[in-house]
Each structure stands twice: as C-alpha cells, then as structure tokens.
Amino acid sequence: MKVKSRSLLGLRNLDSEEIVSILDRAAYWEAFPTKQTDVLNGTFIANMFFENSTRTRFSFEMAQKRLGAQVMNFAAAASSVQKGESIYDTVRTLESTGVDAGVIRLKPIGVLAELAETIKMPLINAGDGNNEHPTQALLDLYTMRKHFGEIRGLTVSIIGDINHSRVARSNLWALTKLGAKVQFCAPDSMKAPDLEGYAPYVPMEEAIRADVVMMLRVQLERHEQGLMGQAEEYREGYGLTVERMRRMADHAIIMHPAPVNRDVEIDSVLVEHEKSKIFEQMSNGVPIRMAVVERALS
Incomplete structure (x- = not known):
C-alpha cells in the first residue's frame, strides 16, 4: 500500500x-x-x-x-x-x-x-x-457488530450537538456504507447545515425507539456564546433520562463517545446500566x- x-x-x-x-x-x-x-x-x-x-x-x-x-x-x-x-x-x-x-x-x-x-x-x-474522528466511529461500529451480529438493517439515532460533532459525521459515513439507517435528533441551534440530506432529523420520542441510541457529549467548551442554554433545560428536551430509557426497545443499547456530562445528556444512573455500552466502547x-x-x- x-x-x-x-x-x-x-x-x-x-x-x-x-x-x-x-x-x-x-x-x-x-x-x-x-x-x-x-x-x-x-x-x-x-x-x-x-x-x-x-x-x-x-x-x-x-x-x-x-x-x-x-x-x-x-x-x-x-x-x-x-x-x-x-x-x-x-x-x-x-x-x-x-x-x-x-x-x-x-x-x-x-x-x-x-x-x-x-x-x-x-x-x-x-x-x-x-x-x-474515524477510530471512534470504527470502535462504535465494532461495538454494535459484537452486540447485534451485524450492522446492516440497524436504526441508529445520534442525539445532541450534531453541528460540532466529528463523531456524528464519521459514524454517519461509515454506518450508511454498512447498511444501517442513521437519524439525527438535535435542537435547532445544534443541527448541522452541511449534513442536510444525508440523514433525517426526528423528534426525541422517535429517536429513543431506535436499535442504538447514541448520545453525544454537549461540548460546553464550544458554546461560549451560551448556545446550549441551561443544562437542565437541555436534559429535559434532549437528555436520555431514566423515564425515556424505559420507553426504549428491550433489545436496544445506549452508546456515548465519552467523556460524559452526567445528568446533562444522560442521567448518571444510566452510564453503567445494563443497556449501556459506554465502557465497552472504551475497551473496544x-x-x-x-x-x-x-x-x-x-
């Protein structure tokens, strides 16, 4: 080569x-x-x-x-x-x-x-x-393949700050090539104009019904202008809370590229929940x- x-x-x-x-x-x-x-x-x-x-x-x-x-x-x-x-x-x-x-x-x-x-x-x-961030997406795919056996046919929701996320972009390109359906969920201020047409945006209630619910870190360091708003407000609208987790499919898994803002994009008790693959991702x-x-x- x-x-x-x-x-x-x-x-x-x-x-x-x-x-x-x-x-x-x-x-x-x-x-x-x-x-x-x-x-x-x-x-x-x-x-x-x-x-x-x-x-x-x-x-x-x-x-x-x-x-x-x-x-x-x-x-x-x-x-x-x-x-x-x-x-x-x-x-x-x-x-x-x-x-x-x-x-x-x-x-x-x-x-x-x-x-x-x-x-x-x-x-x-x-x-x-x-x-x-190609190696992060590769380890995400590897984690999904280990759990589900194959990637083709999966629906993957990527939720959070899409606009600033290199993880979202690498996962989008790789997952679609391997036959998965990717959908985004984000507040208007965090949507990515350059990704329009590549994956649809869906409401939070639809996003949590996917096979893979991938939460993105709210990148506080990139929101100097207060773009995110209050952390509690974000959690209420777009965080994976315990109550939302209960409406996920039985077979579905939770993923996150880490580091995690606990009780912002995901409730702290869910980080090591049986559905969570967060630390397994790190190992992979x-x-x-x-x-x-x-x-x-x-």
Whole structure:
C-alpha cells in the first residue's frame, strides 16, 4: 500500500470493504492470546496531540505498545508550538527524526488533509475539528457488530450537538456504507447545515425507539456564546433520562463517545446500566486502534 493509502484521514472516502477489514482485524487482536506482541518491533510512532485528549491518546498508546512499537507522546502545551511554530513545521520536524507514523489530533479543519499531501509518513486522524474522528466511529461500529451480529438493517439515532460533532459525521459515513439507517435528533441551534440530506432529523420520542441510541457529549467548551442554554433545560428536551430509557426497545443499547456530562445528556444512573455500552466502547477502542496502527505500518 502507498503511504497515503495506509493513512486513515476519515471514513467518508473509505469503502465498506476496507471498513469491514479493519473491524475483522480488530476482532483478531481482541482474541489474541497474549497482551503484547512484537509485530511492530523496531518501529517508532509519534502521538501528536495539538488538542487535549485523555481517552483517545491513552487508547492509542496502549494499542501501539501492545503491538511492540516505540511510542513518543507530543503535547502542544509543552512544545515549540507555544512559541509560534506552525503545526506543519512541528510535524515535519518529527518526521525528520525518523518517526514511522503519526497519530494526530487538532482543532483546525483542513490542516490534516494538507499535511497528508506533503508528509511522507502515514498519518492517523485522532480527531480534527468538527470534521471526522474515524477510530471512534470504527470502535462504535465494532461495538454494535459484537452486540447485534451485524450492522446492516440497524436504526441508529445520534442525539445532541450534531453541528460540532466529528463523531456524528464519521459514524454517519461509515454506518450508511454498512447498511444501517442513521437519524439525527438535535435542537435547532445544534443541527448541522452541511449534513442536510444525508440523514433525517426526528423528534426525541422517535429517536429513543431506535436499535442504538447514541448520545453525544454537549461540548460546553464550544458554546461560549451560551448556545446550549441551561443544562437542565437541555436534559429535559434532549437528555436520555431514566423515564425515556424505559420507553426504549428491550433489545436496544445506549452508546456515548465519552467523556460524559452526567445528568446533562444522560442521567448518571444510566452510564453503567445494563443497556449501556459506554465502557465497552472504551475497551473496544484498543483492538480497533491496534488494527489501524498495524495497517499504517504493515
């Protein structure tokens, strides 16, 4: 595979066969008899996080170390970026040291695509702006497939701040390619104009009758202008409350990309409810990222 083909920039342009192959390889790694292997021994990976992250960074680092790679963690707050160095120059500097692949998370949209045109090492998108978060969507699909057996035919409701959500976008592209029906639910101020025509918006009462009820984190840091309104008001209109959960189908599951704003988008007691797959999603992130990292360096 060419370097660009081994990169994972998003799922919008990835075909269904490639998505399934990543899911299948993740199943292989989940069932692997030992916790660590040397399949990537002698390779060096840089985790380049220009935006804060805990779960995604730790999950990637665990995946990389389980594959036997040497891992270097880069944090923008402790780098020359604080002195004015551009993201491009920072990535080129790391590439020049001999790094074999880079996992990158950043806020500006479009920068990652530009980097991929010039950087010679494969890049893995760990979240760029409100564009895509491909490994999160892959672990979501993997969780659904493990629970239901297959994805085709499922109805998936994605509820919350669609406009700012890279998770919603990556899930939309991947789920529809694998034959699921995606529907959104959001207040008018959180609807995404660029996604009109790709999935319908439905009322909350219809959204909770889906096979998968995926709640999105209310991104408080992106609502400096008070776009969200009061947390209690949001919970009343669009939160997954205990009362709403009781009207879900018996077979339905609850998902959330985390971190969770408890008692805002989902009642605290539901986070570890028997219907909830939230912590299972986090566990599934490791084999998914093992498959993606292996793909980049194989």
